[in-house]
Amino acid sequence: MHSTFEKSGNRSQRSKWIIVGSVIGLLGLIAIGVGVGVGVSKHNSSSTSSASSSSSSSGTTDSSTNGTPPQTNPNDPSTFQKDPNLHRSFYGMAYTPAGSQVPTCNNTLEDVIQDIQVMSQLTKRVRLYGADCNQSALVLEAIRQTKVDMQVYIANYPTPDDPTAYTRQRDEIKATIQTYGTDNIAGVTVGNEFMLNYLTDHGATDPNGAIGDQGAALIIADINDTRSVLAGMNLGKTLPVGNSDAGSYYNTKVLEASDYGMANVHPWFANVSAQSASAWTAQFFNETNVQPSALLPNNPKMYIAETGWPTQSSDAGNANNGVSDASETNLQVFLDTFVCQANQNSTGYFYFEFKDEPWKDVQFGGVEGYWGLFHANRTLKNLKIPNCVLD
Numbered sequence: 396m397h398s399t400f401e402k403s404g405n406r407s408q409r410s411k412w413i414i415v416g417s418v419i420g421l422l423g424l425i426a427i428g429v430g431v432g433v434g435v436s437k438h439n440s441s442s443t444s445s446a447s448s449s450s451s452s453s454g455t456t457d458s459s460t461n462g463t464p465p466q467t468n469p470n471d472p473s474t475f476q477k478d479p480n481l482h483r484s485f486y487g488m489a490y491t492p493a494g495s496q497v498p499t500c501n502n503t504l505e506d507v508i509q510d511i512q513v514m515s516q517l518t519k520r521v522r523l524y525g526a527d528c529n530q531s532a533l534v535l536e537a538i539r540q541t542k543v544d545m546q547v548y549i550a551n552y553p554t555p556d557d558p559t560a561y562t563r564q565r566d567e568i569k570a571t572i573q574t575y576g577t578d579n580i581a582g583v584t585v586g587n588e589f590m591l592n593y594l595t596d597h598g599a600t601d602p603n604g605a606i607g608d609q610g611a612a613l614i615i616a617d618i619n620d621t622r623s624v625l626a627g628m629n630l631g632k633t634l635p636v637g638n639s640d641a642g643s644y645y646n647t648k649v650l651e652a653s654d655y656g657m658a659n660v661h662p663w664f665a666n667v668s669a670q671s672a673s674a675w676t677a678q679f680f681n682e683t684n685v686q687p688s689a690l691l692p693n694n695p696k697m698y699i700a701e702t703g704w705p706t707q708s709s710d711a712g713n714a715n716n717g718v719s720d721a722s723e724t725n726l727q728v729f730l731d732t733f734v735c736q737a738n739q740n741s742t743g744y745f746y747f748e749f750k751d752e753p754w755k756d757v758q759f760g761g762v763e764g765y766w767g768l769f770h771a772n773r774t775l776k777n778l779k780i781p782n783c784v785l786d
């Protein structure tokens with residue numbers, strides 16, 4: 396996955412990810428306007444987890460505790476005090492515990508507990524990107540100790556060039572389910588931007604072309620294998636198995652093998668203004684992901700895997716997407732126009748993301764480290780959280 400970040404971490408390469416809507420034509424969809432046909436595949440912010448190829452410099456994070464919710468009983472994480480500025484208005488939240496990249500693996504239960512305490516005041520659902528470094532168990536243990544109402548989409552982040560990444564995470568997932576059961580697990584996502592990475596590595600762009608189908612066979616084998624593992628635990632019918640990729644990079648056969656799909660839809664990388672970002676996101680997702688998947692025999696449920704707006708760039712070149720700035724003001728515009736409206740439209744989305752990830756700034760620069768609603772220390776940015784609490 397780090398190759399993804401590296402490639403997309405700078406402006407010149409970034410444009411590669413933004414593909415023009417050939418996918419849409421191939422899927423036989425209605426043509427959409429020029430601005431909308433630009434795809435949006437983001438990528439690097441997605442983050443996270445795994446990958447044996449990751450460098451040892453990953454895994455860094457600010458582990459300061461400034462934003463730690465106070466507890467009435469310091470020994471009981473379920474006694475945390477709620478922050479009146481937070482509202483459980485988000486469908487879901489994209490999340491990677493700090494320090495969850497191999498080989499460093501220096502995440503901690505204490506840190507995850509504090510994240511869950513804060514996130515549980517924003518949403519009832521989180522999605523992980525991978526399973527390395529025991530992160531699924533840490534999240535489920537944190538939910539157990541905080542006693543919050545939270546469902547987790549646990550995940551396996553395979554890499555095209557290293558088959559051991561899949562099996563390593565599969566075994567972690569199996570052990571986690573054996574320990575914690577499935578009460579707080581909503582699904583198992585196998586694959587994160589696998590097709591985007593595979594196509595890019597092979598110099599191709601069409602997810603449903605010959606090279607796309609080659610890549611699809613690899614990730615479908617992993618999806619199938621996860622189903623077999625769950626069936627072997629008598630969970631075959633109870634736990635959905637899905638996939639996540641850039642919105643423009645869905646292969647039809649992968650969707651046919653999945654119970655659900657999660658699609659990254661990033662107005663920032665499509666050079667859309669902050670003011671039109673919400674409507675653009677809704678239309679792009681609807682036309683590129685929701686409508687095509689509704690035509691498939693298995694009718695996989697589609698979610699927005701990531702959408703958001705960055706608040707800052709560490710270099711001047713990326714401070715603007717050509718139309719709008721990376722800023723808290725513009726993030727507020729996006730929140731005010733997207734969150735409650737998406738809820739009203741019954742769109743399942745995972746907001747990207749909970750808090751800033753400093754290791755991404757170190758590794759990739761630009762806006763990569765600054766997509767959080769919160770700073771890395773869990774203090775809320777200068778934002779007003781929309782108040783339209785979901786059931």
Ligand SMILES: *[C@@H]1O[C@H](CO)[C@@H](O)[C@H](O)[C@H]1NC(C)=O
Nearest residue numbers: 454455456458493494501502
């Ligand atoms: C993990 O280790 C790195 C140094 O390798 C450090 O910068 C970072 O703060 C650590 N992260 C956590 C969550 O402890």
Ligand SMILES: *[C@@H]1O[C@H](CO)[C@@H](O)[C@H](O)[C@H]1NC(C)=O
Nearest residue numbers: 459461462770771772773774
């Ligand atoms: C948290 O981090 C932000 C950004 O680095 C900083 O501005 C703020 O002062 C920090 N908050 C506290 C309470 O330390």
Ligand SMILES: *[C@@H]1O[C@H](CO)[C@@H](O)[C@H](O)[C@H]1NC(C)=O
Nearest residue numbers: 504528529530532533536537
């Ligand atoms: C994984 O995390 C759980 C929950 O904190 C802990 O009980 C278990 O020992 C951890 N496993 C490993 C291999 O670190």
Ligand SMILES: *[C@@H]1O[C@H](CO)[C@@H](O)[C@H](O)[C@H]1NC(C)=O
Nearest residue numbers: 611612613615616617619652
């Ligand atoms: C995955 O499983 C489906 C359903 O059992 C099967 O039709 C397909 O051939 C399998 N694909 C791969 C690549 O294993």
Ligand SMILES: *[C@@H]1O[C@H](CO)[C@@H](O)[C@H](O)[C@H]1NC(C)=O
Nearest residue numbers: 677678681682685686740742
């Ligand atoms: C998605 O598109 C369909 C068909 O054009 C339309 O009926 C529906 O309202 C759209 N949904 C959203 C959330 O925009």
Ligand SMILES: *[C@@H]1O[C@H](CO)[C@@H](O)[C@H](O)[C@H]1NC(C)=O
Nearest residue numbers: 410413433664665666716717
């Ligand atoms: C977005 O704008 C930048 C310049 O600000 C440009 O390099 C890039 O190609 C544009 N991308 C798209 C998809 O229009």
Ligand SMILES: *[C@@H]1O[C@H](CO)[C@@H](O)[C@H](O)[C@H]1NC(C)=O
Nearest residue numbers: 673674677733736737740742
């Ligand atoms: C909600 O649906 C309406 C009607 O289809 C659409 O105009 C709007 O863009 C959608 N917004 C979001 C955030 O889903």
